[in-house]
Amino acid sequence: MISYQQAKDRLIEQMPDYGAERCCWKNAVGRLLREPVWVDRPLPPYDRVMMDGYAMRASDLAVDSLFRVKGVAWAGKAASALSDEPFSCMEVMTGAALPIGADVVIPVEKTERWGDRIIRISDKAMREVGTFIHRAGSDARAGDIALEVGRKIGSREMGVIASCGATSLSVARLPKIAIQATGDELVAVEQMPMDHQIRQSNGHALLAGLTAVGFAAEVLPTLADDASADEIQQKWQGYDLVIVTGAVSMGKKDFVPRAMQDLGYDCLFHGVAQRPGKPLGVWKKSDQMIIALPGNPVSALVGLHAMVLPALRKAIGMKDAVPRMVSLQGKISTPPGLSLHLPVRWVGNEQVGAAPAGNSGDFMGLLRSDGWITLPADACSAQQYEFHEWI
Numbered sequence: 051m052i053s054y055q056q057a058k059d060r061l062i063e064q065m066p067d068y069g070a071e072r073c074c075w076k077n078a079v080g081r082l083l084r085e086p087v088w089v090d091r092p093l094p095p096y097d098r099v100m101m102d103g104y105a106m107r108a109s110d111l112a113v114d115s116l117f118r119v120k121g122v123a124w125a126g127k128a129a130s131a132l133s134d135e136p137f138s139c140m141e142v143m144t145g146a147a148l149p150i151g152a153d154v155v156i157p158v159e160k161t162e163r164w165g166d167r168i169i170r171i172s173d174k175a176m177r178e179v180g181t182f183i184h185r186a187g188s189d190a191r192a193g194d195i196a197l198e199v200g201r202k203i204g205s206r207e208m209g210v211i212a213s214c215g216a217t218s219l220s221v222a223r224l225p226k227i228a229i230q231a232t233g234d235e236l237v238a239v240e241q242m243p244m245d246h247q248i249r250q251s252n253g254h255a256l257l258a259g260l261t262a263v264g265f266a267a268e269v270l271p272t273l274a275d276d277a278s279a280d281e282i283q284q285k286w287q288g289y290d291l292v293i294v295t296g297a298v299s300m301g302k303k304d305f306v307p308r309a310m311q312d313l314g315y316d317c318l319f320h321g322v323a324q325r326p327g328k329p330l331g332v333w334k335k336s337d338q339m340i341i342a343l344p345g346n347p348v349s350a351l352v353g354l355h356a357m358v359l360p361a362l363r364k365a366i367g368m369k370d371a372v373p374r375m376v377s378l379q380g381k382i383s384t385p386p387g388l389s390l391h392l393p394v395r396w397v398g399n400e401q402v403g404a405a406p407a408g409n410s411g412d413f414m415g416l417l418r419s420d421g422w423i424t425l426p427a428d429a430c431s432a433q434q435y436e437f438h439e440w441i
Contacts, residue, residue, distance in 0.1 A: 051321040054389040054424065057330070058357055060318055065365040066337040068290065071223045075211050078203045080264040081221035082366055087197040090214050092187035096129065097148035100182040104161060104169060105132065105152035106139040108179045113137075115171040116164070123149050139169065148183055155182035200367050202264075222366035225290035227260065227267035229253045232296035232306070233345060234275045251413070252295040252350045259354050259441045265362060267293075275303040279312040290338060293358060296345025299329040306342045307331060315340060323427070324389045326410045327353045347413035352391045355422065355438060373436035376423065379403045384425050393419035394437070402437060416440070 052060070070084035099105065106117055117139040123130060129147035132140055140149045148155070160173040190196060196210050197203075203211070203221075211219070236250040237243050253269040260267045270285055275297065286292045297306045298320075307320055310333040320331035326349040333340040341361075343353035363370060376394075379401050384390045393416055394402035402423065407415030423435035 051323050051328075052319050053427075054322055054324040054356070055426075057319050057322045057324075057332075058360060061332055061341070061357060061361045062364045064318055064332075064334055065339065065361050066290070068223045068225050068365060070220045073219050073221045075208075075217050075219055078211070078219050078221060079208065081203050081219070081224075082368055083197055083199055083201045083203065083219065084222050084367070085220040086195045086199055087211055087214055087216045087219070089190045089192055089194040089196045090216075091192050093189040093213060094184050094186055096186050098184040098186075099123070099125075099142045099144060099146045099148055099155055100184050101155055101157040102144050103142060103155050103157040103159075103182070104139040105142045105149045105155050107132070107152060108154040108177055108181075110137050111154060111156070111171065111174060111177045115174060117169050117171070119167045119169060123147065153179045153183070157182065200369055202368065222368075224265060224366065225362070226288065227265060228286060228289040228292045229256050229260075229267050229269045230273060230285070230292055230294045231269070231345075232273045232275065232277070232294065236272045252345065252347055255347065255351055255413075256293060256295070256354050256358075259351070259359070260362075262441045263359060263363075273297070275305070277305060277309070279309040282309050283313055286338075286340070291362075292338070292340050293354075294340065294342040295350045296343075298331050298342035298344060304329075306340075310340065323387055324356075324391060325385050326391065327356070328388070330357065344410070346410035348407050348410045348416060351413070351416065351440075352422065355441065356391055356424065359441070373438075374400075375434045376400050376402045376437045377434055378423065378425075382425060384427055387427050389427060390425040391422055392425055393422050395420050402435075 073081060114137055117137050119141055120133040120138045121140050123140050123142040123146040125143050125145035129150055132138060132149040132151035142155060154177060156171055162170045162172050164170055196214050197207055201207060231250050231253040235247050237247050239249050243249055250272055257267050257269055294306055297304045315333035315335040318332040318334055322328060322330045327344055329344050330353055331342045341358055343350045379397050380403060382392060382404050393405045393407060395405040397403045405419035421437055421439040423437055
């Protein structure tokens with residue numbers, strides 16, 4: 051048996067690099083960039099008017115407040131020149147190219163119209179050169195890196211990608227993941243169980259967690275407790291990662307460790323000094339990883355959050371968020387020699403309180419908590435812990 055930290059480090063170290071693939075920009079939401087996105091032209095590409103109003107010379111504005119309107123600059127039209135006649139201005143629309151020769155924009159609400167072609171500036175406070183002008187190249191220059199490698203594509207990133215015309219992106223390839231529940235007592239969600247049966251929930255809970263982070267997965271049909279090595283090999287063929295729930299402990303029906311040995315998988319570890327999830331095991335063959343979590347719902351969900359997701363994030367180059375550090379209110383004794391993954395609830399002022407489930411099968415009890423912390427075997431009451439929110 052190895053410690054939780056040793057197990058986590060070994061799993062992350064042994065995860066394969068899943069490489070990169072090309073992706074159409076429209077399908078890239080949630081994906082991770084494997085090469086930078088470059089700015090293909092200055093942003094903005096022209097001196098852009100930021101307010102509906104009037105463009106003029108600031109030097110004229112310093113002398114007089116009456117201006118003659120000499121045309122209109124519409125958005126989407128090439129820049130026209132401001133008249134050389136003193137005290138001339140052009141009506142401008144938001145997003146239009148700034149008229150050549152103008153260096154200040156006065157918002158329409160700061161003006162009064164005198165007839166068809168004369169305006170009066172009613173508020174001259176905003177008369178500095180550059181007011182309400184978004185200068186060409188002020189956001190980025192052509193050739194700059196707009197988005198760096200490892201950036202996850204969300205709404206902000208998508209706006210930049212579209213503006214740069216990056217229609218084909220290199221993104222981290224997502225592993226092909228299968229979720230395998232085991233147990234003769236399990237029936238489909240749509241089925242009414244008999245008194246001695248339960249609905250298969252672990253696989254769908256794990257799927258929800260993976261999906262929320264951006265990983266696709268498939269829930270396979272449940273394996274019976276007498277599954278053979280040949281049946282397992284056939285079901286798991288073609289997947290980069292198989293996440294198993296159940297059949298991983300020391301009971302007569304816990305067939306996963308034996309099947310892994312029969313099929314020639316290398317055991318990275320089996321048994322972790324943690325609670326819940328002590329029987330957790332990981333096997334590897336070529337680049338296929340098998341992560342077997344205990345079948346108890348709390349153990350399975352904690353295993354997903356504490357082991358599987360950190361390993362998957364590292365494998366595709368996803369950056370971890372800066373953890374939120376909290377202190378634990380009250381005293382909790384850890385099991386001798388074991389790390390304790392403790393469900394907690396927010397108390398306030400960066401403090402959390404223990405909100406443990408009744409037992410490792412009490413998945414309803416997890417609803418009373420906001421997240422979890424890990425207490426090492428030698429935890430002390432004054433220690434700070436990383437808080438992890440449930441996904």
